[in-house]
Amino acid sequence: MANSKSAYSFAGKKQKSDTHIIVVWVDNEAGVLARVVGLFSGRGYNIESLAVAEVDQKQNISRITIVTTGTPQVVNQIKLQLKKLVPVHKVADFKREDKNVIFKEMALFKFVANNGKLNKAFEACKDFNPVILDKTNKSNVIQITALRREIDTMSKNLKKFGLVSVSRTGAVAMTRGSEIFK
């Protein structure tokens, strides 16, 4: 730090970083994703994954789910800065450890291998709601839904069964029970 050529003061003491899932409801209009993402990059916040799609066609509302890590102060700033954007309706923030919230990511795996290996691959996926979307005599495509870390591990472990291609979404989140976030 002492060698910093920065024109500014010392960075203060670093607090501990946590992973948070930020859910943002926005008007589905041109440039809205760029506004949200630009805010993150412009202010030096971090995006681990991103999922976005329209959820209300009538009112043109999209729901953006962003996984980020940051100190409590940074996460607080992220929320407050997002709320200032004109097309943003509301912002929710969940800790990854939060038991009341469901997080899921989806992944598509393509395997090219003999039948024996393809069967083993499907077997290995069985804890994660596997669905076979396509099958030929030397390949298949399996869809799974799981947590980020589980998919990370899976894509590593499945190499031996002929995994050749992985495509995955960012996390989406929803609260458990009858309550909805206002």
Added chain:
Amino acid sequence: MPKLYSGAEIVFKCLEDQNVSHIFGYPGGAVLPIYDELKNFNSIKHILVRHEQGAGHAAEGYARSTGKPGVLLVTSGPGATNAVTALTDAYMDSVPLVCITGQVPTHLIGTDAFQECDTTGITRPCTKHNWLVKDVNDLAEIMHKAFEVATTGRPGPVLVDIPKDIQFQKAKYKNYKNNKKLNGKSHDNYSQKNIDELINLISKAKKPIFYTGGGVINSGTKASELLRELVYATGFPITSTLQGLGCFPADDNQFLGMLGMHGTYEANNAMYSCDLMINVGARFDDRITGKIDEFSPKSKKVHIDIDPSSINKNVKVDLAIVGDIKSVLMTTLKTFKKSKKNFSKSNKSQISNWWEQIQKWRSKRSLDYIGSEETIKPQYAIERLYELTKDKDTYITTEVGQHQMWAAQHYKFNKPNRWMTSGGLGTMGYGLPAAVGVQIAHPKKLVIDIAGEASVLMTMQEMSTAVQYNLPIKIFILNNEYMGMVRQWQELLHDKNYSESYTAALPDFVKMAQAYGCVGIRAKTPEELDDKIIEMLNTDRPVIFDCLVDKEENCFPMIPSGKPHNQMLLGPKDQKEKKITGKGRTLV
């Protein structure tokens, strides 16, 4: 059948309905239809600048001196990119601007057409919001919404990008209805409980201080009145940021002067040692706080601000009150008067030790400088300028650098909206065009740009604008031939290696003034200074005043950043004892 209007007409109808009387702009291919309509709207006067950055700063000067939004109209491509500096400046300093840009016709967008650029993309991070108008039927609503976004909450710049074909197309004009809330973004978000808590803290404090900023000025003149009332009712000392100068009278005994990097000794030490800090509309900027970890370590901090994202951004506070300053101060005063009658008398003994301590700091006289009979000291020039203009209702703008800090230290402001300076972005070249904007808004008032010779050259072309519209602005240049603040840092921190900070081929400013068709005056000695200033004040035309000052004067006091408030560098006498060495160098 209702009447149909062209997009260009709708733009002006919106401006009319928003009571816009002046716009600053520069024509070009993609805004020609709008310029063509100008002749049909007599209530709106267009001020032709010489560069789009000038339009932006002029609109800022207009906005800050009136409290109304400033409007600029520029063309696509280079017109828009030239305005970006001014938009960013307005964004940093919370100035309401509405920027209307032309864009290439809709069918050419994305083809790298002549003078095309991604205007909304480029200006997204430097505006509160921006719009690309794709349908002429949306134009009126977008225009009105633009004004609403610019002026509500924490004010700031917005931009409306209008393709040329949309300017020709016709649509119905819908008048403005102020009933749609912007996604429910309400701004007052505090309760009586917060106010009671604040008053409880006020009544317990032994070493309190008010730390006020530009938010008070943005909240309107009433906010400044209420602030004065509260400060007098409590008897507490008050300090102000650069942007807040004028919301409390600078010659009042309770005022400790500006705080921060070039603030007074008493203000910074009081901030360091206080037990209660009441931040009213300021944002804990790094030029104010110095080293964050040692910023006012023993105080309870209260933060009153309209922008929730300003709370706990740089400094953690104990009590946050989110709301418009005017409304918060009004509620506070009401409660305060009810529950604490004669507070300032009964409280006097509780804070008397504190005031004694402050007087001790004050006696250091940290703004003093060593005078001279031969050369004009820049501080002396500002002092004389103040003495000779204080009886007039003077508006001061500045450029950025040493002259700006000396102006903030030595020119005493007693009213809000009289001081226009680029604080957040620190834009050299701000002051001259800003003075143009201020003079447009206040044709009869005295408007002075306190400038440095390096800064003012960045936007000097706007003198031509001042001459065209007979704006008698006074450009008071403290000419030391150096980029003074750069030179100062190089002297103090880079072993006097004056790398590229000397301007070797300066123009003759007096002749330059004559070339522009205005008046040039030069002052060389302290002896002639007063007469020359009076000559300037008696000239009812634009003046460039070339004040030749000491070339090597430094601006003190100074907190090297990375240092806490109680480790200030004072003037030349004190400096010998506290040289900045090693580690401190990299921190400024």
